Structures are given as structure tokens and as C-alpha cells.
Amino acid sequence: MAIQQELSMDLPVIDLDIFLSGPEDSEQVLNECKKAADALITYGALVLHDSRVSEEDNSIFLDLLEDYFAQPTEALKKDERPELSYQIGVTLENTEKPKCAVDEPCLRIIERLDPAERPLDISAHSPDPKCRFFWRMSDKPPYATQFPSLNASNIVPEKDSLRERWTPIMEQWGKSMKNA
Template identity: 40%
Template sequence: MLPSPIQTLDMDAYRDQSTSLSCHEAECRKAALSLETTGCLYVRDSRVREADSNAFLDMLESYFAASDGKRDARPDLYYQVGVTPAMIETPRNHCTRASSLPLLHRPLTLCPPHADPKWRFFWRVGPLPPTPSKFQPLNAPPVVPPDYPNWSKVMDMWGGKMLQAVWGVAEAVAEGFGLPPDSFTRRMEYGPHLLAPTGSDFGRHGALGTVLAGYHYDLNFLTIHGRARFPGLSVWLRDGRKIPVRVPAGCLLVQAGRQMEHLTGGRVLAGFHEVAVGSETVEAIARRKAEGGSLWRVSSTLFSHIASDQVLRPLLGKGGGREGTATGEKSYPPLMAGELVMEELRAIKLGGE
């Protein structure tokens, strides 16, 4: 098997004040280049521990198995807090793009795409904006399921660790592109960051070839994942190659979303990905079933966002450059982050007309 082209950012080394300037700069450039060429980046961060991940996954496996998909749903808020049951979210139609790929690298998603059988739970991480947002449905307080006394504690613990990690990535990538370290993070302040565990029921949807999350990109800034207990995620590199993702032990996976694409003027593109049942998934299901474990696949995901009322505009010139040298506004005209999100939510059947 060829080595993965996705690079790894050592967050501990990045934070270490004793690290030499040249090593620090090299880590930042590596992180930026990996996002630019693959749309992805692995992150090693000792603050994010496997025991914490397991506590989170155990709780969410129990929740998805018991939820009726109604009590904790908030369709009036475009499902941006609470639960989203299966067969609601529908990927955008990217059939023209998919059909242009070599046969070996095409997604399994049907054309036109059907609604996904996956579930989600959105839990806001971090404080609400100090002043009312123009996009209040995107900035609603979290929904707390009453049957789980430790829900808020576990969700805030894991969501806080994930947000802390992606915050550091945002700083490192900004430096890697020659921007001030806070170029992205100051725009992330009071963003509607969402811890977004995604649940797939292998008791019903475990057949080989089943698409759990259709071919899509993410609408947010940076997405960060912990290790799932079942494989199934594939990503597309910028050159169109499809590769399965196996997150190394002790690492997290970061993917670029639409807001990152906008802020970099297309220097980084929102990465396409798909979750489907492959042969390794089937083997993992059989092992889990033999052990008597849950057959829910829960992704440990957080969507970081730019604050809804912040204006997105390219920060990079053609050669990288610094703030104020942007040249990509013809392709990426200024618009509020909330406007971009609402447009995408309507396209994937989560937003109103």
C-alpha cells in the first residue's frame, strides 16, 4: 500500500515554546500544504485522550439506539441543534463532477443522490454571541436529552478538546500561508461550532456497499474527527484520487470546508468525502457482533465555524501573501458566513425555503 499523502501536524511540538523557529515554521508550512494538496491533515495532540473519546462514543451509541428522532429534533432551527434522524439530510447533486472521475475513483453515491440513512446530533460548543446574530437559528442554545444526567458534561468535555485542537490547527495553517496566526481564529470567535456525532445503524444498514453519508463537502470552516470504531470514510484528494482514511492511533483528522475555501480564495478547496460500508467495515461489524458490542457506527466529529456575522472574503493573494492582498473576490465575492451556511442548508434539505 502506498503511504498516505496526508501529512501530520504534531500539535505538541507546535505548542512547545522551546521548539526552534525553523522547526515551528516547517510544521506550519507542512500543515498548510497538506490542506492545499489533499484537503486533509492528521493532527497529533496529547490533550485528546482515547479514554475521553470512549466515554463520548459509549454515550452516543446508547443515545442513537434509544432515540425516537422526534423529541430532541428542532426542524424549526434547521436541525442545527438537537437530533437529525435518518433520511432527512440529502447530499447536494455532484453527479457531473463524480462522473468525470476515473471509474476506480468514483463515489458509490447514487445519482441523483438519495437522503442519507445516517443520524446526527448537533451540540453547540462554546459561548453564544454576546449580541443577537442576524442568523439566530444558527446560534441557538443546545438541546439536552433528559435521560442522560452526564450529557452536558461529556459533550462539553469532548467538544472542548476537539475545538481546542482545531483552534491550534487554524493558527498553524494561517502561519503556514504567511498570515498572522489569528487570521482565522479571531473570525472563529463566537462561531456556531458544533460537536456533531453521526450515527449509522449497522443492524439495518450494514450491507456491503451501503452509502451512509453520500458524496459531499462540508459547509463549515474546518472539520475535525476522532477515531471511529468502524472504518468507512473515503476522501478525494485535489487531483481526484479517492483514498480510504485510516486515522493513526493517537491522531485526529482535519478536513477543509467551504468557509476555508472562501477565506483562502480557492487555495484550499473544500474536500469531498463519503462514508460507505466496505469489506473492512463488514469484518468490523462481524467482530463487534461477536463481542456483543453496539452496532451503531458513531463518528467523533466537530464542525468548527466562522462566526455567522463575519464577512467571508479571500485573505490570500495568488502567491499566498498576507491580508489585504486578496485577488480572488471575483470567484469568491464577500458574503456573511451565515449566508453561506443557510444557502448550503437549503441545498441539503435541512433549511426552509
């Protein structure tokens, strides 16, 4: 019987300021790179600290999304746009399937990996368990396009307490990310 190692979800915090201020071959930068690589290998995720992004903006954004995803599924479903390949609005859990689940060349690469380095079993073709919200941070193209999702407006939730603050907070957070 295999013993499954329990992983802590205390994700490592990678200090982006170290990369921005030090020479790229310094010991401190290399250690932070190793820490980031180890986090991605172990968890598939990490937390970035970047002093160019305000903690207040981060908290306001997280509060908004917590309020949004606390809504009933029926309310969230109103913001789905499968006809636009989920390129705007919400994508609910168990909607997206990993590409490698059906991509033979990708499956062959995974088979060649050491078992300890392989991703979770995708052979059952299980959909991704996470939810996400896609908010485009660009203007509509100034020309005709054959891609309907590029012509679509961003989705703003209907609930009054969300609708009032949604666009300013999403735009502020997006600008923070783009400017960082």
C-alpha cells in the same frame, strides 16, 4: 457481472503526533499524509490519534453517544430541529441529501472523474444513511442576529440517565477537540 470488492471497516489510524513533532517534509510525515489520503479515498473516513486528547474522555464521550443512539426513534425525534436546519440536536438517518444530488455543476465534476474515483451513485437522490448530533461549542452571540439557529440553546435529551451527564460530557469533549 461486476465483482464488488469488499472493504474492511478497520479504518486506518493516523497519528497526529507525527505531524506535530516532525518537520513537514520528513519521510515519516509524508508517509502519514499518504496514509491519510489513501484512507479518505478508500473509506471516506479515518481515525485520528492525538496524544493531547485523553483516552478516558474519548471513552466517556463514546459511551454517552452509544447510550443516546440506543434510544427508540420516538425519543430521538424529540431532539430534532428541522426548523433550525438541524444546526442543533439530532439529525436522523436518511434525512440529509447530498448537495451534489441536485447541484448541476457538482454533478458535471463527478461525471468527469474516472469511474473508479467517483463517489457512490447519487443519481437516485438517496438521503445520507448516518445519524449525527450537533452540539454547538460557543456562546450565544452578544448581539441580535437574523439566524434563529444561533439564538437557540443546545438540545439536552430528556431521559434522566442521559440528561444528568449530557452537558458536562459534551462540553468536555468539545473542549478536548478545540484544545487539540
